[in-house]
Amino acid sequence: MANAKTAALRAAFPLTIPVCTGYIFLGITYGMLMVTAGFPTWLPIFTAAIVYTGSMEFLLVAILASSFQPLSAFLTALMVGARHLFYGLSMLGKYRDMGWKKPYLIYATTDETFSVNYTAEVPAGIDRSWLYFWVSVLDHVYWVFGSTAGALFGSFLAVDLTGLDFVMTAMFFVIFLQQWVRDGVCLRLVISDHMPALIGVLGSVLCLAIFGADAFMIPAMVTILAGLLVYRRVRRASEVRTSEKSAELMELCTEREGRK
């Protein structure tokens, strides 16, 4: 049993190396950002361990520094986490029969851990559940380690870190660009253009102009959700129309074939 565990750990570690560099870099920035925003050193370490979703934690710095709006914070967590629904649906089969490890595996499904575990080819003789488990644990450790290092550096470093908070803007901008590029290439059947991204940007800008910087998040989320549902309906309708058209064409063809 002990051998199965260590063998799985040995197989898991190489898979997590790319995540290691990313998480340590991001974790350090997160820790530094939290302490330079005036929060105690333990807070980034604690939130890194329990919130454990990079994008939401960066937002948490801004949310904690503004006025108390628990509903908005909750809805933001739901919207930001919406992509996890998709990860869950993709892992339903793989995470079956994981026993006591299952709740932790689900809890620790970040973007990176998902992509490693989803694509991992389990080598022969390696216990699948331990491999997924170690990948998840290692990634979690990297993130907390990075955040701790950042929190400690940040509180002792005597460098002027004003403007470091732009790293959050840059992160979301890069993820936005990644989505943009991806939507142009694959997922043709569901999204053949950039409408969802545009709905997100334009809906937000519109609500920002109307409601102002402190109150635009909830209206923007409602607007975006409504916009996406309308867009989905329009797309479905046009898909039905094209499939009806192709069905008609098929009929026409078979009729002709028959006549010949």
Added chain:
Amino acid sequence: MSEEEQAVTILVVVLGTILTRFLPYLVFTERRRIPQVITDLGRLLPPAVFGLLVIYCLRNVDILNPTQLVPTAAALVITAALFFWRRDMLLPMAGGTLAYMMVMRMM
């Protein structure tokens, strides 16, 4: 925000995140089919939400004030350029942030 309010905020954020991660496993088993609207939203929401988050990060930028507009615009351009050059995540983040911090100090 008081410490209690901060604790509540962290708690709701944790709850919201956990909810999105556990929901598929709680609601949908292999036998029960997933409503199409949920799977569609799982794909349509991310690009829209990251658009929202970019705007959220920029919400306090006064576009009429060049000392704010110039560093922000320059950093966004550099971030995008680095992204399209290498298609990597960390390089554009580091480069964009560094550019922002430098241009901001020059203004």
